[in-house]
Amino acid sequence: MPEFLRVPAAGPGVARARRTRRPGTTRMQELRTLIADAIVCGQLAPGMPLEEVEIARRHGVSRTPVREAIRALAAAGLVETRAHRSAIVARPSSERLRGMFDVLAELEALCAGQAALHMDLAERQELQALHVALAELVQRGDPRRYHEMNERFHGLIYSGSHNPYLAELTLATRTRLSPFSQMQFRALGRLHLSHAEHDRVVAAILSRDQAAAAAEMRAHIAAVETTFERYVESA
């Protein structure tokens, strides 16, 4: 029984009368982002069941939007569904995780290489600015905000590829791996290394060196994967 996903001010009874939601958004969309965030943040651990009636009751909605949200997350690979069985938070095997990391490395390398070719001036300036901001967070030793800014850093490179489909695919893969790769920033030593790797990526992109940008990004993701593997072994 997931103790998470609780609506902030749920009364003792059924939490009816959901607060106003922004126009143009459906309950399904709200639930989808809510559950997705809970999964990628690690609040919902892999293997944990997502029962429709349970979630519906917690949020004061019917099963229908909950059901659709779960199906959407299943299509995105964040949860696994079996017929007539509760959906569970996705729990890929270590072999599959390794394969996903390998693909992420290639996709990110592609993005970086394309970004080196196609980023315009404004994008290059923004990339540099974000890189500087990340340097400060390394100095301050703020893993939480570093992780947040790090996502934006990579996202900027995705969109800098000027290939929306590539950007979507890469972001989706990163998201699916997010529940497993974010614990690495607990180790502060990783922050310095991560930023040093970023530095080489940024330099290559700003030099318009496609091959170098791809290679440096591939090495960066490989380092992230190695850190994760070590973490798993030690656990």
Place this chain on the structure above:
Amino acid sequence: MPEFLRVPAAGPGVARARRTRRPGTTRMQELRTLIADAIVCGQLAPGMPLEEVEIARRHGVSRTPVREAIRALAAAGLVETRAHRSAIVARPSSERLRGMFDVLAELEALCAGQAALHMDLAERQELQALHVALAELVQRGDPRRYHEMNERFHGLIYSGSHNPYLAELTLATRTRLSPFSQMQFRALGRLHLSHAEHDRVVAAILSRDQAAAAAEMRAHIAAVETTFERYVESA
């Protein structure tokens, strides 16, 4: 109003009492594959609306499974949905199509390279056998069966990468492009060229030459894209 997707023996009234479906499968799954096939085969043209009540009536089911099937296809990128608006068969812009082809080329190249490294003996033999079978279809000038076998050929390379996630991603991308890339086999001249490109790919994989396999596959997909672009221009 989609005149397709008609259930074979639908009476004039509401087609109730759906024929028995294989145990372990849901109505939603049946509808999903049915609609997906109609889209990739080109029976449902891009931009065509998919109204829930219409499809539900045609197949003698309620809106619920139809709705879920459509959402699943939307997640797979085959249809587009807007709030309170009929879903339509996906109609990507030419720029987006180009970006998707570029990504497909890279993903297929990755698969081919990994297949060169990781395919076992049985897989290599099957690849060679399929390649020979394709040669015969080229001689016979049978574009329809060539297309079918061609799908199996590429699928074999996907699974030969021994990276299921990579295989899934590549197949999904190929499927999304399928409605736009299959018309190329109308031109019989393309069959010979396609098979010649395959030949170089197979040779590289069997030689365990990762770089060559990737390069040849990239060139093959690029040729497919060029053919498509030419076709679009002429239309």
Place this chain on the structure above:
DNA sequence: CGTGGACAAATTGTATGCAATCGTGCATGC
């Protein structure tokens, strides 16, 4: 004659009730 707003129709979004299906546990026979 053009423009703004309100209204109506069509379609999806959501709620609820019932049916189907899968797993589990127990009783039963070997």
Place this chain on the structure above:
DNA sequence: GCATGCACGATTGCATACAATTTGTCCACG
């Protein structure tokens, strides 16, 4: 003691009714 069949409980799968929202249209007004 172990395998097998059966019945029960829990959960999803599906059907139907109702609500919400968007869009197009029509009319009033500038």
